Amino acid sequence: MNLCVLTAHVPDTASVIKVGAAGNRIDETGLKWIISPYDEYAMEEALKLKEARGGTVTYITYGPARAEAGLRECLARGGDAAVHVKGGEATFGDALAVARVLAAAVRKTGTFDLILVGVKGVGSDNGLVGAMVAELLDIPHVAGVTKLEVGEGSLTAHREIEGGAEVVTAPLPCCITAQKGLNEPRYPSLKGIMAAKKIPIQALSVADLGLDEGTLAGAEAGCRWRALSLPPAKSGGTIIPGEEDPAGAARQLATLLREQAKAI
Amino acid sequence: MACILTFVEQRDGKVRKGSLEALSEAKRLATAAGWDVCAVLVGSGIEGEATALGSYGASAVYVVDEERFARYSAEGYAAAVRAAVERCQPEALFLSATALGRDLSGRLAARLLVGCIPDVTALKLADGKLEAVRPVYSGKALATVEPGGAKPVVFTLRPNVFAAEAVGGTARIEKLPAIPADIRAVVREIVATGGGELDVAEADIIVSGGRGLKGPENFALIKALADALGGAVGASRAAVDAGWIDHAHQVGQTGKVVSPSLYVACGISGAIQHLAGMSSSKIIVAINKDPEAPIFKVADYGIVGDLFQVLPALTEEIKKLKS
DSSP states (O other), X not given: OEEEXXXXXXEOTTOOOOBOTTSSSBOOTTOXXXXXXXXXXXXXXXXXXXXXXXXXXXXXXXXXXXXXXXXXXXXXXXXXXXEEEEOOSTTTTOHHHHHHHHHHHHXXXXXXXXXXXXXXXXXXXXXXXXXXXXXXXXXXXXXXXXXXXXXXXXXEEEEEETTEEEEEEEESSEEEEEOTTSOOOOOOOHHHHHHHHTSOEEEEETGGGTOOHHHHHTTTOSEEEEEEEOOOOOOOOEEEEOSSOHHHHHHHHHHHHHHTSOOO | XXXXXXXXXXXXXXXXXXXXXXXXXXXXXXXXHXXXXXXXXXXXXXXXXXHHHXXXXXXEEEEEEOXXXXXXXXXXXXXXXXXXXXXXXXXXXXXXXXXXXXHHHHHHHHHHTOOEEEEXXXXXXXXXXXXXXXXXXXXXXXXXXXXXXXXXXXXXXXXXXXXXXOOOOOOEEEEOOOOOOOOOSEEEXXXXXXXXXXXXXXXXXXXXXXXXXXXXXXXXXXXXXXXXXXXXXXXXXXXXXXXXXXXXXXXXXXXXXXXXXXXXXXSOOOOHHHHHHHTTOSEEEEEESOTTOTHHHHOSEEEESOHHHHHHHHHHHHHHHHO
């Protein structure tokens, strides 16, 4: 079974976000970068499937030079090959452009039974790339998967919806987007980290895929981030001491919520 | 005339509130710009729901009413909405950012080779151009996003942010002819989790519990307050990772990003990942024994105290106020 995992390299979720000089991107100074947390569930599921069924796991990422470190981290957990499509600054935030690049990279790299990706890339928070890549490759997809069984030529997946789950069946090849709850991602072993260093990462440019990044970010852009700002800071909340008289504090809070905040 | 098409989502034949919010926002923007508003309703046995959409501002409702659309499928619904897009050639397509809307929007945008701007919390239409604001980095920043040239650009609107308002009016109902669709990913059944309780992503009031609850059994205190307020139960990552409650309840960077009108955080210190998921709530209440907890920095109201004493008292006070 040939598995392909699409991954993104994103700022650590504990990062404090600041606006960069360009005004429409974050300031990357001093940031720690990690594999997007949801991609870890996608990766773990692919590695488990490979262990159970044999085959290969190939990682593909689209990002600037630093994203290579993300691929090394992926390989340290297991897997056979990695492809780094370099670029992504100009198209950042535009799920359509990212999906077009990734779909082309998948096509160029091989034939896969299953493509796995996190339900969303932390940061741009689009949550669109899985469905878009599937559509561009003309294969079915299931998004937000919390449980997956892969059979011969088909899969059954539980997909999270409000207040429940849809049980979906689909033929292979298929694309799934991984939601938290799907599995418990493993940590890389020292042996894995050493072995990963020996696997060559194939570097591609967007042009190698027959696409032009300038056009993807320009005439054919799906959308553009024009500006980035920080949400207004809150201050001056009413904090009631409740150690001595919890019941009194509760009464005071309920009254404030009703009469001042008009929230109940 | 330029037009905004809104996809109207129904579950079990009932139109969902988020779709009425999206339709209402389309109407507000279109009225100011002299644009038209249309809607598309997809399902089986749902034609009767179309009439009411006129009062939310749709001048035309395209109805795709077929047995095989009874349950959602991204491929089937994308084909159905595409037929409506071809019929009315809209400038933009609005959906509510529900589980269905978020899924369908990606498939559909790729099929139409247009951009998609998800989870928007503000929209502007000036000089014939739409522009959106959306929380990114889980709400730690706001991006102002402009669509590319290909139309219609797809927008999903975050539930509970835009007001749904009936403005009166009647819609022309047009049933679209049978739509060919190759549906490969098929929903076989829907299993309810948590006894069909309100989901945090849709709730207008959320009461969340964290590590301070000390154990899964104490979520009963959270549930009691949520029930008294008519809200949903949320949780911090710490509580979910400890196995006290299902991930569907998690609020924060690796959970759900929510904007309810009231968010009550109990025994949650306020890690940056949690704050990112709820700081756009209209009113934030924190209950925590540590006066230095970061959650108090974003709180509009708070009680420094023992949640095991404060929560039951607060639940009683709310019940009294509501009776």
